[in-house]
Amino acid sequence: MTVKFGLLGAGRIGKVHAKAITGDAQAQLVAVADAFPAAAQAIAAQYGCDIRSIEAIETATDIDAVVICTPTDTHADLIERFVKAGKAVFCEKPIDLSLARVKSCLDVVRAHKGTLMVGFNRRFDPHFKAVRAEIDKGTIGDVEMVVIVSRDPGAPPIDYIGRSGGIFRDMTIHDFDMARFLLGEEVTEVAATAAVLVDPAIGAAGDFDSVQVMLKTASGKQAMISNSRRATYGYDQRIEIHGSLGAVSAENQRPVSIEVASAAGYTRPPLHDFFMTRYTEAYAAEIASFIAALSGKGTASPSGEDGLIALALADAAVKSVAEKRTVLLSEIL
Amino acid sequence: MTVKFGLLGAGRIGKVHAKAITGDAQAQLVAVADAFPAAAQAIAAQYGCDIRSIEAIETATDIDAVVICTPTDTHADLIERFVKAGKAVFCEKPIDLSLARVKSCLDVVRAHKGTLMVGFNRRFDPHFKAVRAEIDKGTIGDVEMVVIVSRDPGAPPIDYIGRSGGIFRDMTIHDFDMARFLLGEEVTEVAATAAVLVDPAIGAAGDFDSVQVMLKTASGKQAMISNSRRATYGYDQRIEIHGSLGAVSAENQRPVSIEVASAAGYTRPPLHDFFMTRYTEAYAAEIASFIAALSGKGTASPSGEDGLIALALADAAVKSVAEKRTVLLSEIL
Amino acid sequence: MTVKFGLLGAGRIGKVHAKAITGDAQAQLVAVADAFPAAAQAIAAQYGCDIRSIEAIETATDIDAVVICTPTDTHADLIERFVKAGKAVFCEKPIDLSLARVKSCLDVVRAHKGTLMVGFNRRFDPHFKAVRAEIDKGTIGDVEMVVIVSRDPGAPPIDYIGRSGGIFRDMTIHDFDMARFLLGEEVTEVAATAAVLVDPAIGAAGDFDSVQVMLKTASGKQAMISNSRRATYGYDQRIEIHGSLGAVSAENQRPVSIEVASAAGYTRPPLHDFFMTRYTEAYAAEIASFIAALSGKGTASPSGEDGLIALALADAAVKSVAEKRTVLLSEIL
Amino acid sequence: MTVKFGLLGAGRIGKVHAKAITGDAQAQLVAVADAFPAAAQAIAAQYGCDIRSIEAIETATDIDAVVICTPTDTHADLIERFVKAGKAVFCEKPIDLSLARVKSCLDVVRAHKGTLMVGFNRRFDPHFKAVRAEIDKGTIGDVEMVVIVSRDPGAPPIDYIGRSGGIFRDMTIHDFDMARFLLGEEVTEVAATAAVLVDPAIGAAGDFDSVQVMLKTASGKQAMISNSRRATYGYDQRIEIHGSLGAVSAENQRPVSIEVASAAGYTRPPLHDFFMTRYTEAYAAEIASFIAALSGKGTASPSGEDGLIALALADAAVKSVAEKRTVLLSEIL
CATH class of the missing domain: 3.40.50.720 (NAD(P)-binding Rossmann-like Domain)
Structure with a gap:
């Protein structure tokens, strides 16, 4: 077909x-x-x-x-x-x-x-998929704590910032989805910190550019997210998951993996500097998964519900920053 | 002399x-x-x-x-x-x-x-000192965000847990001091998450074994800490500092740095499994620094005040967990 | 066009x-x-x-x-x-x-x-190309010594071995071309060592499976090659070039770059296990380069002459093993 | 005692x-x-x-x-x-x-x-010892091929060069001993290449500064050594051993293991720049081993015989360069 x-x-x-x-x-x-x-x-x-x-x-x-x-x-x-x-x-x-x-x-x-599938492309990155596969195989035992560091090479144009819904809904939302994908249990609590450190114009547009989030599930599993709109060395996207038996992590990706040694030390080139080159394989695998689902192999996932929950986590983070308190997801959804 | x-x-x-x-x-x-x-x-x-x-x-x-x-x-x-x-x-x-x-x-x-010097030995670890030296040199510009992952190979005996003051005052206190050492600006806000995931006996003793903390300074600089009393692969102690021009990080230390390649992949040995072997050089450098200060070279640092503030941050984290809200350091000190 | x-x-x-x-x-x-x-x-x-x-x-x-x-x-x-x-x-x-x-x-x-272009695809690998680009930029000064480790995941079928021309003409030939590509000066002397360590059937077919080669140019630049038909951990293809100002190297490539930490240590997955997945990008870039040359951008390279010299180096290595002496390329070509 | x-x-x-x-x-x-x-x-x-x-x-x-x-x-x-x-x-x-x-x-x-013990200190380096321990445990199966890259940060004074016996007897001798330590079978054949690339004064003193050696045992096990008197990035000392089941390698050592990320890429500091800081632990362990042997625990090793054979390999390398041929150890010893 x-x-x-x-x-x-x-x-x-x-x-x-x-x-x-x-x-x-x-x-x-x-x-x-x-x-x-x-x-x-x-x-x-x-x-x-x-x-x-x-x-x-x-x-x-x-x-x-x-x-x-x-x-x-x-x-x-x-x-x-x-x-x-x-x-x-x-x-x-x-x-x-x-x-x-x-x-x-x-x-x-x-x-x-x-049938609705939502484009959280990072779930299809081969490295993140491999991390999830290790969890599913039981390699690290029960998942306990997740650490996500996700930093963009640079901020989007200010006019985009204005209609983006803010950093939590525009950027962190990928990390919320990734945390859910990896924790294997729904998040119930959200606490967030936010500041403008990169560009005052972002603050003037009503947004933040440097944020941190802590998530917690009912059984106590936890995740931390560190986000910034600035990373001079490229597209910084790392995850690590700690479980009862060990940990599994995915490192950054770079276009070329050479190293120069000199009196100044050992230098590797910067990372990918653009999400489209960083996630080339993920975009292709995402559509292939959608096609496969329509052909009867598997279900179309992530679903609309996944999109809803990630957005609710972003709303909770916004509220947490405003009210300086831990927000329950049940207050939002 | x-x-x-x-x-x-x-x-x-x-x-x-x-x-x-x-x-x-x-x-x-x-x-x-x-x-x-x-x-x-x-x-x-x-x-x-x-x-x-x-x-x-x-x-x-x-x-x-x-x-x-x-x-x-x-x-x-x-x-x-x-x-x-x-x-x-x-x-x-x-x-x-x-x-x-x-x-x-x-x-x-x-x-x-x-003259009082307090034993926050990690400030004297050659790798963490080198990180700080890069910050002082301006290599990464203005410090913006710190990420600390600190996991012990195993929990201390339960009877020690009972008199330890709890994980924030016993274990995270090192990370609070390290965050202050690296941020270069006093922390004003603390939010923390805590759970018992490693050993129910730790919970029965009134403590947690898996915690996360977010710190923020008046100007918006931020730090995240992830702590666990469990790390099967050894003493996991990593820090990374992101600034306006770049980032600097310190990797884990291991007793031998060999790698075995086989059909199962590429394997390096576990990390140090004991704080005394991990921080051998730091302990010696710490006392040398005290001796130097008494000999008129430099001042005795970290000071009693540093000990006080780190403890206050721990108290704030305890309060944050209890009240599910961001706690201002000014509420504590 | x-x-x-x-x-x-x-x-x-x-x-x-x-x-x-x-x-x-x-x-x-x-x-x-x-x-x-x-x-x-x-x-x-x-x-x-x-x-x-x-x-x-x-x-x-x-x-x-x-x-x-x-x-x-x-x-x-x-x-x-x-x-x-x-x-x-x-x-x-x-x-x-x-x-x-x-x-x-x-x-x-x-x-x-x-117009004749010969398929030494490795010259088009993005990592090896980046190594060469660093040399061309002068990053490492004058090239002095090259080290190539090149090991296949497994030996080809014995009937292929028989018509392959032997390991120097079939496998090492890629490394001869790479050495020339990197040395930037013609090789004048060849010395080689060879043995059968992997499979006696390879010896019975008149070939070797484990060889070493030393190359030297007129001005004294040197290259070493280590080849084996066995590498349990995947397709092992590393080069390093040392010059008067420093060195540049290209690391192995693996399909996924995750790491699992456990009581057994830190493990990364094996390398690519097949030359076609290892050199996917190189094959595409090679044809693109040929097309570009035909469209008037650049010349078709590597040339037939490059193919000739690489084969002559292989012949010299065969002779060196047989006669236990350094063979001059001028004896062959 | x-x-x-x-x-x-x-x-x-x-x-x-x-x-x-x-x-x-x-x-x-x-x-x-x-x-x-x-x-x-x-x-x-x-x-x-x-x-x-x-x-x-x-x-x-x-x-x-x-x-x-x-x-x-x-x-x-x-x-x-x-x-x-x-x-x-x-x-x-x-x-x-x-x-x-x-x-x-x-x-x-x-x-x-x-009782005579000879100071080949590198056998006592914890990383090289760990490599040997993996071989002894059978992790990599039968040893087949060894690759040693050993480069000094800089050449010794010319007057030392003159009385050093030449690079093979002064510098490569350590690698000859290491190759024997790792191969587990006596070397029978030596072929070497040599040139002056670093400093003409070294050539004027009758020595070389850039050399390569291939070793072979009776059963066909092989080792390659690449030596230079120049390494701008520090004391470069790496070994890798390939066997029938896999490989084991020891990486370079550096005083601090931090990494700086910036628009220029990811940079780690240079290596140790002095053999005494690089081999601090090895020197202490070497004397401890001698003391232990005198106290009845183990034998004093490496022995005078080990010193003799390493020197014979150096003599064979000198002869190989002079005569442009593979030299049998039996011609020397």
């Missing part, structure tokens, strides 16, 4: 998904839609697919599934429209920046027994 | 300090005192020093300084007695488990213009 | 090159030829190209270049035929196992002013 | 051994002798031992053993004198630069059933 795709949004991430779809023997890219004709044309020309309107894709009988990479504020509406149209939906995170809107959207998905 | 020492306490840590004193060309070990004659005799025999009572050392005219390694509940009293007797004092941490008692002790030290 | 390709040989390595050609926007795969129809059909089906005979490709007007991945004993003949037919030729190494045959083939290439 | 020592030679290495002897509870430093009174006085003052003449130590009844750290050209004579005097002898390497002289000296030792 071949899954026939419509691609909604032909921007940077749309191109990544177009490549993943066309490179998968089980899938076919039938059509692309974008408000900017040039963007859609570039993909259509490279991969030989149609350019259609969103409406045309919605009603198309030759399309089984859509990948939504349009702006965030259109996600929930598009999910609802395409689920109602009987298409399987892969949507870039987040579903929406409002928890209430995410909930109502998921209600629609459930009512229509729709 | 040679500094003449009396050693109070001839136990495990007393032996370490005896070796450091006798190995230092600027110092002489004159006498040792211990409630257990056999312990004192062992040191006297090995290094050719006197065995004397604490009272005799207190009044001795041939002794300039004392090193206090007696049980914790005697520290504050002994500091006061020896400061009054005009001796310079090096005291193992903590000064006392009660913040009020530490304050009154430091009042006495100040009133007598006494 | 688009370079139009014919692919000769649709086996394992042919598939790798087919993928590289079709993934390159500057190239088009027009036709494939293989003695086994099924192999050719698989590639034709996947990439939508023709199946043609070698003769038809030779005379085709819609084909600019060929990639030769047929059995070794056909290489020299095919190079001559396609150069005469005016096609640019990329040929898998080796051109031939006989130095005389390689020379006569290169005479034909020269006579027809043909 | 306490072993009573005389120390012959109070120079740099004499001081290292004096510290090791006085720090060992099973040993006592009774007397020191040196042609320079000031040198002997420094040791006598620090450790409270006598200053005596070599003759007085020779005839002393309160001395069991001597440590010889006088200039190389006195070693063989002193060994003979003290063995005849019934003292156990530890002698710094080499016994002599002349193979004939070493042989006649060992004849005297044998004739008097003397």
Whole structure:
């Protein structure tokens, strides 16, 4: 069986998904839609697919599934429209920046027994997957404590900051999802610290650029997250998980692994400096997993519910910073 | 000038300090005192020093300084007695488990213009010192965020747990001091999470074995600490400091640095499994620093005040766990 | 300009090159030829190209270049035929196992002013390329000594051993080329040691499985190579270059970079266990470089001459083992 | 039992051994002798031992053993004198630069059933010892191939070069001993390459500064050595041993193990830059092993025979370079 795709949004991430779809023997890219004709044309020309309107894709009988990479504020509406149209939906995170809107959207998905997968791509990184596989094999025993250090090479443009929902919903949300993926038990408590250390303009936009979060589950499992919008040495993405029998960690990735020795010491090159090169394999594996699920192998995961909980953890962190106290997830969800 | 020492306490840590004193060309070990004659005799025999009572050392005219390694509940009293007797004092941490008692002790030290150095040995570890030196050189710019992972190979005996003051005052206190040493600005806010994951008997004794702490300074600098009483792979002691221009970190230490490659992968041996082998160099450098200060080179540091603040941070963490909220240091001190 | 390709040989390595050609926007795969129809059909089906005979490709007007991945004993003949037919030729190494045959083939290439590139893929590995780039930048000053450790996960089938030309011509030849690539000066002297330690059947087939080589240039630059047909931990491929100002090295590559810590120590997974996964990027970059050269960007390199010299070094090593002496390259070439 | 020592030679290495002897509870430093009174006085003052003449130590009844750290050209004579005097002898390497002289000296030792240990300190380095322990445990199966990279931070003074016996007898000799220690089978063949790349003055003094050696045993086990008198990044001393089941390696040692990350990449400090700090633990363990042997625990090893064979391998390397051929050890010994 071949899954026939419509691609909604032909921007940077749309191109990544177009490549993943066309490179998968089980899938076919039938059509692309974008408000900017040039963007859609570039993909259509490279991969030989149609350019259609969103409406045309919605009603198309030759399309089984859509990948939504349009702006965030259109996600929930598009999910609802395409689920109602009987298409399987892969949507870039987040579903929406409002928890209430995410909930109502998921209600629609459930009512229509729709298939919805959310783009937490890091779960598909081969190194993080291998970490999870070790946990599943029991190598480290019962998971007890997680440490996540996640630092971006640089801050996004200030105008993006303004509509991003803030660092917890925009950046930490990946780490919230990763913590859940690794802890294996739902988080019940959130405490967070936040400051503006990188760029005062970020503070002026109402956001933070340097944050810390502590998470705790009902049985006492714990996770720590350290986030910054600045890392001069590249895209710093490390996780370590400690269990009753040992620990497992994933190191940073760099484009070349050479080392220069001189009187100044031993120097290795910086890390990847861009999420798209850092997570190249993850993006391809994510779409392959969606295609596999639609072909009956496994379920589409992470789900809309995973998107909801990660956003709720972000909301809890925002509240924790504002009220200087530990926030229970039950206060939010 | 040679500094003449009396050693109070001839136990495990007393032996370490005896070796450091006798190995230092600027110092002489004159006498040792211990409630257990056999312990004192062992040191006297090995290094050719006197065995004397604490009272005799207190009044001795041939002794300039004392090193206090007696049980914790005697520290504050002994500091006061020896400061009054005009001796310079090096005291193992903590000064006392009660913040009020530490304050009154430091009042006495100040009133007598006494010299008091507190045994936060990790500041003298060559690797952590090198980290601090990079910060001082400006290599990483302004310090922004600190991440400390500190895990013991195993929990101490339950009867020790009961009189330890709890994990924050017994174990995390080293990390509180290290965070202050590295942040370069006083901590103003503390939030902590705690659980019993390693051994229910620790919980039954009223303590935790797995904790996390977030610290924040007035200007927004932040530190995270992850502590556990369990690490099957040895004594896990890592720090990383992120600044405006880069980061500097100190890796774990292991007794041998070989690697075995086989079909099972690449394996390096476990870490040091005991704090005394892990911190051998730090213990010697700490006493050397005290001797140097008494010889007029530098000041005796870390000070009693450093001991006080680290304990106050521990008290704040205890309160944060109990009240599920961020605690201001100003509530404690 | 688009370079139009014919692919000769649709086996394992042919598939790798087919993928590289079709993934390159500057190239088009027009036709494939293989003695086994099924192999050719698989590639034709996947990439939508023709199946043609070698003769038809030779005379085709819609084909600019060929990639030769047929059995070794056909290489020299095919190079001559396609150069005469005016096609640019990329040929898998080796051109031939006989130095005389390689020379006569290169005479034909020269006579027809043909373009010939030889598949020493390792020059295109991003890590080895980065090593070379550091040398070119002058980071390590004048190159003085090279150390190459190159060990295969396992020996090839015995029947392959028999027609491989022996380990120096089959396996070490890659390291000879790498040594030349890094030394930046022609090798003039070769000394080698050889033994059968892995499998007596290899000895029975007249070959060795464990060899060492020392190379020297006229000015005294030196290189060492250590080769084995056995490496339980994966595909071991390391190089280090020492110069007057420092050194640069390339480490091994592994599919996942996680680490498990337990009472047994710290373990990372084995290396890649197959040259095709180890050198995935190198194979793609090699063809891209050939395409670029045909499009006027740079020259096709490594050249036939590079293939000739690497083979001569292998012949010298064989002679050195037989005669237990240093062999001058001038005795061979 | 306490072993009573005389120390012959109070120079740099004499001081290292004096510290090791006085720090060992099973040993006592009774007397020191040196042609320079000031040198002997420094040791006598620090450790409270006598200053005596070599003759007085020779005839002393309160001395069991001597440590010889006088200039190389006195070693063989002193060994003979003290063995005849019934003292156990530890002698710094080499016994002599002349193979004939070493042989006649060992004849005297044998004739008097003397105890002679030679100072190949690297066998006692904890990391190299751990490598050997893995081999002995069978972790890597049968040893097949050894790779040793050994580079000095800088060349010794030219006047030392002149009397050193040349790089093979002065520097590579350590690696010859290490290769024998690790191969577990006697070397039968030696091939070497040599050049002057670091300093023409070394060539003018009749020596080389950059050399390579290949060794082979009767059963085909092999070792490679790469040596240089230059390493800008510190004292480069690495070994790796490959066996039928896997490999084991020892990494370089550095004084501090921190890492700085910045836009320029990840930098660790240089290695130790001096053999005495690099091999601090090895020097102490070496003397402890000698003391233990004299106390009936184990035998004094490495022996005079080990010194002889290492020198013979150096002579073979010299001959190999001169004659451009593989030299059999049986031609030398």
